Amino acid sequence: MANQQLQPPHMLCLSIDEVMKAFNGAKEKLLMMMVSSQQQDHQSITTSSHVPMLMMSATHDAMQQYATTTSTLSRYEDHLFQMQQLPFNADIQQLRYYNNSSGTLKIGEGDVDRSVRSKSEGNVHGINKASSSPRPKKSRKNESVKETMMVPAPLVGNTEIPPDDGFTWRKYGQKEILGSKYPRSYYRCTHQKLYGCPAKKQVQRLDHNPNMFEVKLRGEHTCHMSSTAPSSFPITQSSNTFSPHHLPASSTTSLPGWLSSANLNTLGGGGGAGAGGSSSSGPSASKYDADYLVADLADAMFNSGSSNNSMEPFFPSSKEDK
């Protein structure tokens, strides 16, 4: 296909290298100028007024490289966006894994002792709305957090949307949490109605790092056993029903959640019904992939250019209008 001709990961790496080289070159020039500026300190003040111009000149190459790379990235995002039509690409996976070396951090794995949901949950709609009888007793005693993950938020596009993990979720609540700046969102599996899938997750933006989400998973997906499970995406892995649940527990530590192949499994799943625009299951995973990719690159560029660890968006939001 035409997409394969681009070899985007390689192009991207090349561009990144070029940008880094350019920045480093500019940095060196800048240092040299500072040294020479100190040496010429006794000369007229007008010399120093040239420094900004020289700095601009020194960084000109870098900026040109940046512009080029931004353009490349933009095209690459488009490419990623189109990849939902393609078989799983090992290069992409490697690239994403590389970029995510500090991405998802699994910080705990509790007992998988999923609660026995004997109550009305899973049969929520058995509740007689019209009746004024009290709600059925809710029990959270046995609800244990299966695992907690730290997931990066996209820096471009809609950063308010929690990261896609390959499953479709329906938001059923949001709550202000004491001592937290950001509210916690509650999601349950979209297939809860149909298949009684008990999976739930909580998503909360970290106070100290708004670009990270803490995602707590509860329950296990049973819907992936069904025919509607997000497992039909053709991938060149050992199994075409690849999903997080098919991985050994330990592998979740080596395969970050946000780039798990399950992300790709739902590609092309289509909007279906509902408010797709702002739901966690709305945009395709590849859109997020592009977000993450650009975010990681931006971060890398920041870190390579200075010690500034700011997470401010670096790239023009060229894809905002998509």
Add this chain to the structure above:
DNA sequence: AAGATTTGACCAGC
């Protein structure tokens, strides 16, 4: 019309 999100209220556990 169907399904999703929003949001105030309800409920359970501590």
Add this chain to the structure above:
DNA sequence: GCTGGTCAAATCTT
């Protein structure tokens, strides 16, 4: 009584 988790009516999106 406080807090977090869930419900469900209202509203929105497609």
